[in-house]
Amino acid sequence: MGKATGFMEYKREVPADRLPLERINDWKEFHLHLSEDKQMIQGARCMDCGIPFCHSGILINGAASGCPINNVIPEWNDLIYKGLWEEALKRLLKTNNFPEFTGRVCPAPCEGACTVGINDPQVTIKNNECNIIDRAFANGLIKPAPPTSRTGKTVAVVGSGPAGLACADQLNKLGHTVTVYERADRIGGLLMYGIPNMKIDKEEVVQRRVNLMAEEGIEFITSTEVGKDCSSEELLEKHDALVLCGGATKPRDLPVEGREFSGIHFAMDFLGANTKSLLDGKETPDFISAKNKNVVIIGGGDTGTDCVATSLRHGAKSITQLEIMPMAPLERASDNPWPQWPKIYKMDYGQEEAAAVFGKDPRSFCITTKKFASDTSGQVKEVHTIDVNWEKDAQGRFIPKEIPGTEKVIAADLVILAMGFLGPDDLLLNDLGIERDARSNAKADYGSFKTNTPKVFTAGDMRRGQSLVVWAINEGRGAAAACDQFLMTI
Ligand SMILES: Cc1cc2nc3c(=O)[nH]c(=O)nc-3n(C[C@H](O)[C@H](O)[C@H](O)COP(=O)(O)OP(=O)(O)OC[C@H]3O[C@@H](n4cnc5c(N)ncnc54)[C@H](O)[C@@H]3O)c2cc1C
Ligand code: SF4
Structure with missing residues (x-):
């Protein structure tokens, strides 16, 4: 001490x-x-x-x-x-x-x-x-440190988010030959195309690490979706093991009246195209601009916050963030004691920025969306909302109850849906016949990380559902240890 x-x-x-x-x-x-x-x-x-x-x-x-x-x-x-x-x-x-x-x-x-x-x-x-x-x-202390010998075993890691990168790094350090397959044109998963640049710089921080890993002997193959651009069967034949780290970014939709109007987008489409445009130095064809628009972001979590901060940098006219849950208390509630994760109200960076521009926290709490309205061309113009109260139902579960007379209409030229994620994409998991758990994630026990398909492991959001970078690193490391144990027995 x-x-x-x-x-x-x-x-x-x-x-x-x-x-x-x-x-x-x-x-x-x-x-x-x-x-x-x-x-x-x-x-x-x-x-x-x-x-x-x-x-x-x-x-x-x-x-x-x-x-x-x-x-x-x-x-x-x-x-x-x-x-x-x-x-x-x-x-x-x-x-x-x-x-x-x-x-x-x-x-x-x-x-x-x-x-x-x-x-x-x-x-x-x-x-x-x-x-x-x-x-x-x-200070130049971080230098490439390739393994001194190779085991002759090869592993394909599918997906290059923090889980895939941690797994590849660990397996490579143990001397296995690792190839990482990524469907996007850049390596990093949500570190690259989810979390915005102002939280983590893509070239100076994410790419710097990827370059180091490449110098240590890991092969990165981009713009290749396994199950579509290359068959998973082929990968299985070519490698001694596969580790699936494909993430869980299937977005939760909002099936209310008017959902089909133009100008309503998922958060990941907004954020991903924004980062790609920045890195490419030009707007991509799917770039979604918030410039001079009334922006309504549905979802008060971290992804919604990133959309607030991105819209501000585009020059949005107004920004409203809608959250169905109540505002968290200013201090820990009695049922949320130390050392639990403190569920308390905080102004994150996006809300701080919006408050500096527009004079207040952009979030409204305990509010839900009833429908969208459009102009004659089908472009969204309004979000219709109603306030809710969280009340217990007959089974004792909290449910949002609408409060009559609290209906509001919010002007909107751009609506961003940031209401969380439902699980991993189907293509890769179906292609390999991977069993799912009750939440549609790839089924594998924590610790063994083994799927029902021989030689195939899984880790990160694909296994545990949308989570945190630090959990993805934890799982990537765990899957690498399990995979190494398997490799050393064959
Ligand atoms: C907008 C946003 C902001 C976030 N901010 C934070 C934050 O501030 N802090 C934090 O801790 N967490 C944050 N998270 C959560 C965190 O980013 C994820 O939990 C983490 O990235 C999960 O890592 P992963 O490696 O499992 O998956 P991902 O990072 O999702 O990476 C999966 C990769 O697999 C690729 N892939 C999928 N299928 C295939 C296939 N068939 N073939 C080839 N490649 C494939 C995908 O293209 C993707 O690149 C955020 C999430 C979002 C959406
Ligand atoms: S990685 Fe661990 S030590 Fe670092 S900030 Fe996250 S929880 Fe804390």
Whole structure:
């Protein structure tokens, strides 16, 4: 433990973000770093608890508590405080293949479980993590490290999101020969074409890691959809094992009157085409512009927030975000105690930016969409809504009950549906005859990651449903370990 009294002496300090009114003029990352001295002091706030809940990574009521990849947080907090950055890096890389991803986009369930957080602001774990890896890259400490020998076994990983990348990285380090197949034209899954650039830079952060992995011997094949552009049977014949990490981005639709009008799009179509246009340096044919439009985003979660921030950067005329759930409380409710994930109201970066431009949080809570109306050409013009109350039904389940007299009409030229995801695409799983679980995800037990089809494993959102980057890394690593065990027996 670096400083026994650090948590009493020092206050939590996070770097100031770039100012909302400045950052909405570009697509650059908005988080900044603290100076080295200040970050070292943040490391001193760690109490090095006897039982460090921050790295436990367990599920409580369906939400993560502690770090899902079991980062040995107290160890590197201590090393940071002592200025031993290279040692901290070694500890961090033992559990996390891509700290530069999680250090930017992880919602940090570790901090929700930090013991200091019981009665004081928690340790800045996520920023500490990001600093360790960013300093390492800046100081040239991250170099390609290909395996010294090869096993002669080959694996195809389908899908290049964080699960596929973590799996490929682990298998390659063990000496297996890995090929990653990706249907998009760039590697990275939702790190590339989901989460917007201002949260994680595509060229400087995502592609930098992909280049490193390629230098370490992993082959990446893009613009190839397995099951369509190349047969999965062929892949099975060619390789000793397959790991399916295809994600779960089948969107939830809103089947109300007027859904067919033009100007109503799924969030992923809006966000994906936006990032591709940015990276290609020109608008793609499927680019959806929010410029000078009244934008209504249906869904108050993180994907909706990314749509708010993207619409602002296009120059939207107005932005409204509709959420059917009630607003979260300002502090933990009594049924949501530490070390659970804190379900509290927060203004995320997109809402902060919208508030700076339009003067208020764009979200309305406890509201549902009844129908869409259009002009004579079939272009959406209005969203008709009604407020709801969450009440218990006869079985004791909470259901939204409409409140008569609260009907509203919101002007809309662009409607974005960001209401979550239903599961993985069918093509690949059907092609390989993979059994599904009750939620239509690929069926495989956590730990074995084995599907019903011989030689085929699965991990990430494709197995657990839409989740988090850190869980995808956890699953990719787990599937690699299971696959390695299998490979070494054949
Ligand atoms: C808009 C948005 C924002 C998000 N923001 C965050 C965030 O800030 N923090 C966070 O922790 N999580 C966030 N998430 C969730 C997180 O991105 C996912 O949980 C994570 O990326 C899942 O990783 P994965 O590797 O399982 O799948 P994905 O990242 O979805 O990658 C799957 C890849 O497989 C490819 N693929 C699918 N089928 C085939 C096939 N047949 N052949 C070849 N390739 C195929 C897909 O093209 C895709 O590239 C966000 C999700 C969305 C949608
Ligand atoms: S990966 Fe996420 S949960 Fe784990 S230490 Fe980093 S920020 Fe915390």
